[in-house]
Amino acid sequence: MSSTADVAQTLAPSSQRDQDPLPSAAIAAPIDGTTPSASTTDATASSALSHDASGRQPAAASSRAAELASTKMSLYGALKRFPDFPIPGINFIDIMPLFQDPVIHLALLRALELQVLEFSAALAGNASLAKPDVVVGLDARGFLFGPSLALRLNASFVPVRKQGKMPGPCVTAAYEKEYGTDYFQMQEGAVKPGQKVLVVDDIIATGGSAAAAGALVKQLGGELIGYLFILEIPFLKGRDKLEGVPTVTLLETDD
Ligand SMILES: O=P(O)(O)OC[C@H]1O[C@H](OP(=O)(O)OP(=O)(O)O)[C@H](O)[C@@H]1O
Ligand SMILES: Nc1ncnc2[nH]cnc12
Secondary structure (H helix, E strand, O other): OOOHHHHOEEOOOOOOOOOOOOOOOOOOOOOOOOOOOOOOOHHHHHHHHOOOOOOOOOHHHHHHHHHHHHHHHHHHHHOEEEEOOOOOOOEEEEOOHHHHOHHHHHHHHHHHHHHHHHHHHHOOOOOOOOOOOEEEEEOOHHHOOHHHHHHHOOOEEEEEEEOOOOOOOEEEEEEEEOOEEEEEEEEOOOOOOOOEEEEEEEEEOOOHHHHHHHHHHHHOOOEEEEEEEEEEOHHHOHHHHHOOOOEEEEEEOOO
16 A cells, blocks of 8 residues: 555656736845845945846846746655545645755745745836735744745734634634635734735645635725745636735646
8 A cells, every 4th residue: 555655756857937926025034145144235236136227137147047946846845745635636736845954945945035036027117016014923833934925024924824723802704725615814913014024935826815815804904915826826826815815826737
């Protein structure tokens, strides 16, 4: 009899495709290859993202793109899938191996930073957009990298949790996901009215979880400036539920 480990398969790289941009200058992050610090500013990001007078990307931008492409290949290589988990018919994509090896873990965080910079670059100069004040991570896998990413972006981290896990007054949203119904909550006051919020999670499948989180952010008065995911399953059309909010994913697979 085969164990679940036996049926785990490494994901093959899928083709890259255009993705909706995150807002310009929305997210400041270190791009110079040094250890990220919490003092990175919008000015740091926007100067690094500027195109030169001829309209070409500066060397820093193209080397960032090359680094991102190569890192994505490594990340794909670490993912595994498990057919018929947690229920028959679901091809479960396991992101946990990304955190088992410190080298891959670091590469993931770096790739997330680079990805948001890539899309920020596409809209550089749009003054109405700003870096997030808050990174909101979804229970439970969004907690694995949300706080680390928030630190790199010099933003706060706030959780969205499954119902009944947090004390005090909460706002609640019901949602459907690929394999069932659930309820998400945020603590009242966790996001202040007018704060710019980036919602992050490991996977967007049907988009139900992410849409519910976005609804909670808006209920608290936050400005939802974007979504960021490690992996998208495009055939499930999760983006359709996100109402045109800028959405970035590092990787994708329909397999
Ligand atoms: O796009 P959707 O169809 O909503 O599916 C995506 C969500 O499903 C998974 O979480 P899950 O609810 O299984 O919880 P977990 O993170 O606690 O394992 C995943 O981590 C996403 O949050
Ligand atoms: N296919 C899938 N694999 C892993 N996590 C998921 N969350 C929703 N769908 C999933």
